[in-house]
Amino acid sequence: METGYYDTDELITALATPWGESALAAVRTSGNGCIEAASVCFSRSEAIAAAESGTIQYALMCDPATGEAVDEVTAAVYRAPSGYTGQDSVEIFCHGSLPGIQRILEILHAAGFRDARPGEFTLRAFINGKLDLTRAEAVQELVTAKSRKAHSLALGRLSGNLFREIDAVKQQLVELLSAVEVQLDYAEDEIEELVAIPADHLRLLQQTAARLAETYRTGRLYAEGARVVLAGRTNSGKSSLFNLFLKEDRSIVSEIHGTTRDYIESWITVRGVPIRLFDTAGYRFAEDVIEAEGIRRSEKIAGAADLVLYLIDGSRGLAAGEKKDLQKTFKNIPTLLIWNKTDISHEAPPAGSIAVSAVSGAGFADLEKAIITRLAGKDISQETDSMIDSLRQKELLEQAAEYLAAAADSIDERMPLDITAPEIAGAIDALGEITGEITSADILDKIFSGFCVGK
Numbered sequence: 001m002e003t004g005y006y007d008t009d010e011l012i013t014a015l016a017t018p019w020g021e022s023a024l025a026a027v028r029t030s031g032n033g034c035i036e037a038a039s040v041c042f043s044r045s046e047a048i049a050a051a052e053s054g055t056i057q058y059a060l061m062c063d064p065a066t067g068e069a070v071d072e073v074t075a076a077v078y079r080a081p082s083g084y085t086g087q088d089s090v091e092i093f094c095h096g097s098l099p100g101i102q103r104i105l106e107i108l109h110a111a112g113f114r115d116a117r118p119g120e121f122t123l124r125a126f127i128n129g130k131l132d133l134t135r136a137e138a139v140q141e142l143v144t145a146k147s148r149k150a151h152s153l154a155l156g157r158l159s160g161n162l163f164r165e166i167d168a169v170k171q172q173l174v175e176l177l178s179a180v181e182v183q184l185d186y187a188e189d190e191i192e193e194l195v196a197i198p199a200d201h202l203r204l205l206q207q208t209a210a211r212l213a214e215t216y217r218t219g220r221l222y223a224e225g226a227r228v229v230l231a232g233r234t235n236s237g238k239s240s241l242f243n244l245f246l247k248e249d250r251s252i253v254s255e256i257h258g259t260t261r262d263y264i265e266s267w268i269t270v271r272g273v274p275i276r277l278f279d280t281a282g283y284r285f286a287e288d289v290i291e292a293e294g295i296r297r298s299e300k301i302a303g304a305a306d307l308v309l310y311l312i313d314g315s316r317g318l319a320a321g322e323k324k325d326l327q328k329t330f331k332n333i334p335t336l337l338i339w340n341k342t343d344i345s346h347e348a349p350p351a352g353s354i355a356v357s358a359v360s361g362a363g364f365a366d367l368e369k370a371i372i373t374r375l376a377g378k379d380i381s382q383e384t385d386s387m388i389d390s391l392r393q394k395e396l397l398e399q400a401a402e403y404l405a406a407a408a409d410s411i412d413e414r415m416p417l418d419i420t421a422p423e424i425a426g427a428i429d430a431l432g433e434i435t436g437e438i439t440s441a442d443i444l445d446k447i448f449s450g451f452c453v454g455k
């Protein structure tokens with residue numbers, strides 16, 4: 001098969017592990033006839049050419065042109081339809097030396113293999129029916145997951161939980177559609193009794209599709225994470241809170257105003273969500289050029305944040321005009337007001353603020369929860385259902401939900417069934433596109449070209 005970008009009949013190869021020195025590296029190959037073609041590059045050519053599927057062979061890799069040994073390797077041999085791609089393939093585990101890997105790839109090129117394009121192995125697996133499109137997308141989501149939670153969600157999708165959920169909706173729609181079509185095929189007087197098409201059932205399925213589409217925001221949050229910036233006046237305790245999040249003394253803390261002069265950042269995980277946390281220079285009027293530059297940078301970083309944690313020194317309270325200033329500065333950025341130093345504060349925290357002590361850790365759990373709830377737009381601490389992490393899937397689920405709403409409306413309004421039937425069929429097609437039963441070459445190119453090379 002040929003898509004615009006990929007030709008699945010050609011022999012392909014790619015390094016599946018990162019380019020760099022390592023103990024071991026894996027070089028993948030795939031394509032029908034690939035075992036025979038690759039076998040000439042090994043010292044035990046005949047044994048490899050005759051190897052049973054699913055076996056591992058020890059051999060030297062040799063340049064067929066000169067007979068020179070290039071590396072000592074093991075080769076896993078798979079014969080179609082076994083293995084990842086469903087085609088013949090040889091996976092070579094070699095030493096992780098860059099010159100060695102380069103030689104191996106050169107030898108394979110000379111033996112008729114070309115470099116694989118991004119996602120080409122998984123595309124072949126999809127085309128050969130080894131996985132549906134939701135599982136194929138989960139492969140890339142799994143590889144790029146930035147938190148344990150995102151990883152386990154992607155693993156769930158790879159094992160087919162999203163496919164099963166979507167397929168269950170689709171099967172019910174196929175049954176409903178066939179009931180509609182039976183009635184359309186016969187004139188009214190020919191069928192004894194008309195079967196009512198339950199609008200409620202359609203609405204239920206519409207809700208399932210819409211609910212899944214809505215999980216996109218949370219799914220993305222777990223997968224991609226968010227940028228969170230600590231901001232506030234000097235000495236409000238930003239660096240102290242930064243260190244509390246990191247559980248280490250990374251940022252310098254002191255009672256001197258203007259301690260942090262340039263921003264520092266670190267990846268942390270808050271309740272399963274990967275967060276890039278920034279500590280910035282505190283705001284105040286600065287005559288010092290370097291400090292002024294630090295403050296300018298703070299403003300720039302806060303401007304690109306998904307969430308700003310604006311700290312107030314609770315022992316001093318809000319400075320005159322501070323609330324107004326911050327509302328103006330962070331007009332378009334979600335901001336949480338953090339009332340810090342509750343251990344020495346005598347004032348009650350302002351309404352809507354979160355009271356913490358960066359020194360004692362009091363209020364920290366509430367702060368973590370507030371951050372995630374604000375980023376997700378809702379409380380997600382109890383959510384355990386499957387989630388999606390693909391804009392394509394989200395848009396198709398929304399499309400399916402729209403078709404189903406229209407189908408249910410048409411029944412409520414007692415419209416003729418030939419109005420309802422295409423709406424149900426539209427929803428079935430949208431769901432079929434998610435799982436990959438209906439796809440064009442263009443869509444496949446678009447999905448798989450976003451993958452890693454070697455995947």
Ligand SMILES: Nc1nc2c(ncn2[C@@H]2O[C@H](COP(=O)(O)OP(=O)(O)OP(=O)(O)O)[C@@H](O)[C@H]2O)c(=O)[nH]1
Nearest residue numbers: 235236237238239240254258259260282341358359
């Ligand atoms: N008692 C108490 N002291 C705190 C708390 N948080 C920070 N401090 C103290 O406040 C002072 C300033 O803390 P920093 O974390 O350096 O403040 P900052 O906002 O990073 O300051 P700049 O870098 O100057 O903008 C230090 O002496 C901290 O020990 C708190 O929750 N309670």
Ligand SMILES: [Mg+2]
Nearest residue numbers: 238239259260
């Ligand atoms: Mg600081």
